[in-house]
Amino acid sequence: MSQKYELSSSEEEYLEAIYTTQEGKARVATTRELAACLGVRDASVTEMLKKLSEKGLINYTPYRGAMLTEAGCKIATKVKRKHRLLERFLVDICGIDTHESHKQACEIEHVISDKAIDTLSAQLGHPSTCPGGSAIPESDSEDETDVSRLSEVKEGSYTIRFLTSAEPETISRLCSLGLIPGLTVRVQRTSSKGPLVIETKDTQIALGRDVAESLLVSPEAMETEGRRRRRRRGAPSAATPG
Amino acid sequence: MSQKYELSSSEEEYLEAIYTTQEGKARVATTRELAACLGVRDASVTEMLKKLSEKGLINYTPYRGAMLTEAGCKIATKVKRKHRLLERFLVDICGIDTHESHKQACEIEHVISDKAIDTLSAQLGHPSTCPGGSAIPESDSEDETDVSRLSEVKEGSYTIRFLTSAEPETISRLCSLGLIPGLTVRVQRTSSKGPLVIETKDTQIALGRDVAESLLVSPEAMETEGRRRRRRRGAPSAATPG
DNA sequence: CGTTATATTTAGGCTAACCTAATATATAAA
DNA sequence: TTTATATATTAGGTTAGCCTAAATATAACG
Ligand SMILES: [Mn+2]
Ligand SMILES: [Mn+2]
Ligand SMILES: [Mn+2]
Ligand SMILES: [Mn+2]
Secondary structure, three states, X not given: OOOOOOOOHHHHXXXXXXXXXXXXXXXXXXXXXHHHHHOOOHHHXXXXXXXXXXXXXXXXXXXXXXXXXXXXXXXXXXXXXXXXHHHHHHHHHOOOOHXXXXXXXXXXXXXXXXXXXXXXXXXXXOOOEXXXXXXXXXOOOOOOXXXXXXXXXXXXXEEEEEEOOOOHHHHHHHHHOOOOOOOEEEEEEOOOOOOEEEEOOOOEEEEOHHHHHOEEEEEXXXXXXXXXXXXXXXXXXXXXXX | OOOOOOOXXXXXXXXXXXXXXXXXXXXXXXXXXXXXXXXXXXXXHHHHHXXXXXXXXXXXXXXXXXXXXXXXXXXXXXXXXXXXHHHHHHHHHOOOOHHHHHHHHHHHOOOOOHHXXXXXXXXXXXXXXXXXXXXXXXXXXXXXXXXXXXXXXXXXXEEEEEEEEOOHHHHHHXXXXXXXOOOEXXXXXXXXXXXXXXXXXXXXXXXXXXXXXXEEEEEOOOOOXXXXXXXXXXXXXOOOOO
C-alpha cells in the first residue's frame, strides 16, 4: 500500500512541481509547464514522468499530461510543507533573503525528516503561510506543542524554545544573558505595559516587551518523551563522532 | 586565490572526512581510512583524491596518502562547523536522536549557507561542542556581540538592553528611575571609583557602581548595512512563489 | 480537409560518482 | 634479500539525471 520506496531528491522535486501547477484547480500538468518550472528540458520531464507513473505516483497519459495519484499527492504535500516551513525559518529566523531561502529550502526539504520539520513548525508557532504568502499544508501526524511568545504569556514557568528575530543583536543580547533554548524561566509580573520581569535560576532580568516578543516559550514541561530522551543524551557516541 | 569553485556535496564530504581523520594529530589520511569513513570502496577514494588534488584542496602523494591544503582545510572546517551545529540543532531543538541527526546534518551541511548557519549558531547560544562532544569550529566571519555592563563602559551613548540583578529591589529601583530596556543614555563621567553620572533625555542621574553593574547596555546603534537590508525585506516576491 | 505551428516523445550522448576485478606498490615476515 | 600480505591504483562498467537533435503526435488555421 503505502510505498516505502525511498525517493530521490529529483523524483520528489518533480512531484512537488506537479503539485504546484495543480494547486487549486486540479488540472493535469503538461510537460512544458513542468520543464519550465524545474529548469530542465522537455525530454527530461518525459523521462521522469514515465518513471513516476511506473511507481504509481502519477497518472500519466503520453501527449496529454500528468496528475498526482493519491499516493503521489501525499508525498508532494509533505515536500511542499517542508519547503514552505523551511522558507519561513530561513527568512524569519535566519534573515536570509527570499531568493536564497527558496534555493536552500528546496534542497533541505529532501533531507530533513518529518519529525524535525514538525518540531520546526512548532518552534515557528505553526505558521499558516510561507513568506511568499502561499499556504503551508498541515502535518498529517498530530503533534500538539504549545508554543507562544514570551510577551503574551501569563505568570508561571516556561521553557525557552527558540529565539526568533532577524536582528542579530537581539539574539546576541539574549544569548549573553544566557537566555537560550532549553532554559527554564519564571515569569514574575505581567503588567500589560512596561518591561517584563523574569527569573532564571539565580537572577532577575527585566526584558523589553519587544525583546520578549522574539522569545518563543512553552509552558514548563511536564516530562515528555522527547524531552526525557533529550536530557539523557550526552554520552559521546563513538559511532557518530560528529 | 580563494577558490570560487562550487564544490559538489561529494567533494565536500571527502574533505570533511580527511579533516576528521586529521583532527588533532596532523598526519596524512590513507585511502583505506577514508573509504571506511565514507562507506565507499578504495577505488572511489583514489579517484576523488586525484580530483581534489588537482583543485589544490589536498596534497596527495599516490600510495602515501592525502592531507588538506590551507584552502582545503578552510572549506573542510566550514563544513564540519555546519555539521556539528546542525547536529546540536537537530538534537537539542528538534529532539531527533543522535544517529538520525548525524545523517540529516551530513546532508544539510552541504546546502545551508554560511549566513544561515551563523544565525543558527547564535540562536543556540554559540555552543562549543556537538552532541557527541566534539568541538565546533569557530566562524571565520566576525559576528559582533556588543553588550557590556554599564559599570564598565567609557563615555558615550548607550542603549539599555536589560536589567540583570539577583535583587528584586534593584530592578524596581531602576524601573522607577525610568531606566528600562530601550532607553538611550549618555555616560558622562567615568571615574574608576564613585558613582557614575548618566544623562537621559531630560535628567541627570547618579548611579552607584553596584547598581550600574546590573545594567546591560550596548553602544548606541549605528545603521548597519545588514540591519537596513533586513528591515527592508517583506514584499512577497512573485518570482519565488514557494 | 490539408497545411503549418506547437508540444511531446524517442534516440543517442554525456558526466559524476559509484562499483568490481585486475594490477601495482609498499610493508612485514621469513 | 626474497617472499607473502596488506594497501593502493588502474581499467573498465553501471546508473541516474541531465542534454541535443530528430521524429512524431496534436492543435490551429485558411
Ligand atoms: Mn527541492
Ligand atoms: Mn521545493
Ligand atoms: Mn555530508
Ligand atoms: Mn558531515
